[in-house]
Amino acid sequence: MKKPSEPIFVSCTSNFWWSLQNVAKGIWRDELPYAKSMFEYITKASLDEMASWWIGTNHNFKVSQKEKWANI
DSSP states (O other), X not given: OOOOOHHHHHHHHHXXXXXXXXXXXXXXXXXXXXXXXXXIIIIHHHHHHHHHHHHHXXXXXXXXXXHHXXXX
């Protein structure tokens, strides 16, 4: 796992918030299949990436992808 560059970090966080608002709109419009697919395929990928960065930050980016999920 490596520390993200600033452009990658900004892109990922922007994508997360942009797609999350689309999830909320889908729920508001009672378009639940759209909201669920938007969350599962778009929003969750960004969330997983940010979670891995958070784990990396807590371990100085010295943890591997395998070790990341071993104790969960």
